[in-house]
Amino acid sequence: MIKTTPQEPKGLYLETFGCQMNVSDSEKIVSLLREVGYHTVDDPGTADLILLNTCSVRAKAESKVYDYLGRYKVRKMRDDRLIIGVGGCVAQQEGERLLKKVPYLDLVFGTHSLHLLPELVRAAERGERRAVTDFIDTETRLNLFPEADDTGAVSRFVTIMQGCDNFCSYCIVPYVRGREISRRSAEIITEIREMTARGVKEVTLLGQNVNSYGLKTPDELHFADLIRRIAAIDGIERIRFTTSHPRDISPELIACFAELPALCGHIHLPAQSGSDEVLARMNRGYTRSEYLATVAALREARPALLMTGDIIVGFPGETEDDFEATLSLLEEVRYVDLFSFVYSERPETAAAGFSDRLTRTVKQGRLERLQRRQREITRDICDAMVGTVQRVLVEGLSRRGDQLTGRTEGNRVVNFAGDPVHIGQLVDVTIIHAYPNSLLGEIHREDETCTGR
């Protein structure tokens, strides 16, 4: 049955879960589907196509997908022209099973199948239900790296690698995103040059493990060299990257923090635990003292560096002493922000077979203690910024629309009163108040010196 004609304007409602890689993939989805006549809408009630770009890194994120699908069931029952699809990591993990579990679902596309989406949507318009989750070969993957869309933004994400070979024992990423692959540096540099010509001032280099960029590709640049080449591009004011593996922070990358003003003074460096025993069972490939030595070297290179991190609480076998070691890591590192979660068992991973599980109460209690302490540290660091002058790249209007908003070098959001003419510019701002998630500022007087970090 033909459900729509190609000429009809059609609405796409896209819900994105999880990490920046998914956000970047969603941009690609929007641009691919625009070519076949779908335009984004804000209300799922008016959409002809509803897509969920999913995350399966924790069980909670996965179950959310089923909750969302449940919300759209009634509408689908009333209007069978509505197309519902699931992509991303849950789609990759479940494949055909998802079509069986959710009988009103029309299409499933895995992490390597984005390019097939227009074809799958066309098939769904004809009433066909399909699931595509095959991993594709390296050469094809290299030719399909998502290029950023031209949205007029001053700050853009640029995917430089995909997949991961690390197999941390708790992590599903290598199973749902595939093996590590580095995009060609020449292509990355060309893309960033084109972006700067359109007014982009800041790029965030994206990948599951960006600092292993190029290590497994003969004749390719390594990560630090790539950063140096990008810093030399005319018009690039700021470079960020995420996510990094502590084991792959090279001396050359640390030197970039000392030598390249365009490389922002912020790093997200997931420790996951402060206990050597737990780190070994997680298969992280570093010890607590090696992690701390890396932090010290980074701070020596860039004294004002702000750090964020990830911690998993309640990993199988984590003792009270192990947890105390994690708490003390917070004191030593002093992250400005921390993404912390209780351990979540994921299918296929090595840790799913570990027996010494902790109770939900123990895990939850430890998470609350950790988060309470982190909130205090965050507040102390942000309070200390009050009175400093921060260089802010102005990205646009604040959510309320009555102020400008941008980020410090250390990646803290700052809102301040100012003329929209500053959008896209670097502006020095005096911080006058610190909120838990943002800073309030005012444009600095000319006679003040920038003390920002």
Ligand code: SF4
């Ligand atoms: S480095 Fe470890 S945690 Fe990060 S994506 Fe790879 S396997 Fe997962």
